[in-house]
Amino acid sequence: MKEAKSNTNIKKDIISKKEAEINKLLNNINYDMIIQYEIEKIKKDVFYFILNYSYIQHPIKGVIPFSLYDFQIKTLEQFVNHSWNIILKSRQMGISTLVASYVCWKMITNESYIVNIIANKERTAKELINKISLVFNLMPSWIFKAFNIKIESDNALSVRLSNRSIVNAQAASEDAGRSSAGSLVIWDEMAFGRSERIIKEIWTSIVPTLSTGGDLICLSTPCVLGNTKVKIRNKKTGEIQEINIEEVMNNEKYK
Numbered sequence: 514m515k516e517a518k519s520n521t522n523i524k525k526d527i528i529s530k531k532e533a534e535i536n537k538l539l540n541n542i543n544y545d546m547i548i549q550y551e552i553e554k555i556k557k558d559v560f561y562f563i564l565n566y567s568y569i570q571h572p573i574k575g576v577i578p579f580s581l582y583d584f585q586i587k588t589l590e591q592f593v594n595h596s597w598n599i600i601l602k603s604r605q606m607g608i609s610t611l612v613a614s615y616v617c618w619k620m621i622t623n624e625s626y627i628v629n630i631i632a633n634k635e636r637t638a639k640e641l642i643n644k645i646s647l648v649f650n651l652m653p654s655w656i657f658k659a660f661n662i663k664i665e666s667d668n669a670l671s672v673r674l675s676n677r678s679i680v681n682a683q684a685a686s687e688d689a690g691r692s693s694a695g696s697l698v699i700w701d702e703m704a705f706g707r708s709e710r711i712i713k714e715i716w717t718s719i720v721p722t723l724s725t726g727g728d729l730i731c732l733s734t735p736c737v738l739g740n741t742k743v744k745i746r747n748k749k750t751g752e753i754q755e756i757n758i759e760e761v762m763n764n765e766k767y768k
Contacts, residue, residue, distance in 0.1 A: 548655060548659050549659075551659075552656075552659045555618075555622065555656070559592075559593060559615060559618045560581075560586070562614075562618045563579055563581065563611075563614045563615075563618070564579070564580070564581065566652055566653065567579040567614040567617070567652075568647070568648065569607075569610050569644075569647070569648075570644075570647060576651060579614060581611075584606070585607060585608070585611050588600065588611060589611060592615055592728075592730065596726075596727075596728045596729065598730050598731070599703075599731040599732075600730070600731065601733065601734075601735060602732055602733070602734060608732055609641055609701065610644055612641070612699060612730060612732065613645045613648055616628050616645050616680055616697070616699070617645055617649055617652075619678075619696070619697060620674055620678035621660055621662060621674070621676075621678070622660075623676075624676045624677055624678065625677040626678040627681075627695045627696045627697075628678075628680035628696065628697045628698075628699065629680075629682075629683075629695040629697070629699070629719075629722070630642070630680065630681065630682035630683070630698075630699045630701060631684075631685055631698070631701065632682060632684060632685065632700075632701040632702060633685050633701070633705040634685075634702075635670075635683075635684040637701055638670060638682035638683060638684055639669050639682065641682060641699070641701055642669065642671065642680065646667050646672055649664055649667070649672065650664075650667075660676070661676075662674050662675050662676045663675045685711060685712075695719075695723065695727050696727050696728065697727060697728045697729070697730065698719050698723060698727060698729050698730070700715070700729070700731040700732070702732075702733050702734065703731045703732065703733040704733040704734070705733065705734075
């Protein structure tokens with residue numbers, strides 16, 4: 514007469530059978546098909562790429578996945594649906610980070626994709642390149658392998674991929690934008706050109722480079738001009754005066 518199995522042995526048998534079934538399923542999975550499916554999703558959908566494979570540097574939490582707010586989703590929709598975009602933004606809204614992720618998606622899904630960045634300062638240009646570099650360096654290695662690409666060079670003012678896609682950045686000047694035709698031109702802090710003349714020079718320079726069908730993204734925080742009126746309250750008397758910015762800048766009593 515066989516001895517009845519204890520509850521413990523019965524549980525072990527059940528677990529063992531389940532593990533065997535799971536291992537059988539894992540062995541039958543075609544990982545190449547899964548990767549190909551992911552690649553096709555990435556190619557077709559920038560939202561899918563950013564939400565699943567784009568990471569950002571949070572000042573407190575460190576490296577975290579890029580979760581999009583509603584206004585960022587709407588902005589990204591504009592990038593997809595319109596060739597030329599001008600964005601008036603506030604600081605710390607993640608728009609530059611959104612642009613960086615969009616650039617990475619364009620560069621990995623297109624061969625010979627040329628991105629030219631113009632920024633008001635070299636420091637601003639480097640910051641945007643750094644964000645682009647971060648997205649590339651935190652992407653899963655299998656994406657590079659599946660797209661058959663690698664990072665050929667990564668420095669302070671440019672990133673080049675082996676599929677001949679490249680992003681270059683430079684500070685705003687009279688000669689900025691006079692490079693070869695770009696697939697995408699990004700003008701960061703557009704309103705903060707060193708002078709109105711330089712802003713016009715850059716605009717005149719970049720428009721011909723987009724004549725072959727390139728895209729344009731201009732983004733900037735607000736720049737208050739000298740003749741802009743502001744209201745100032747006198748701390749002592751409580752009197753409120755309307756005065757232009759230029760007078761505030763040049764009058765010692767307001768400094």
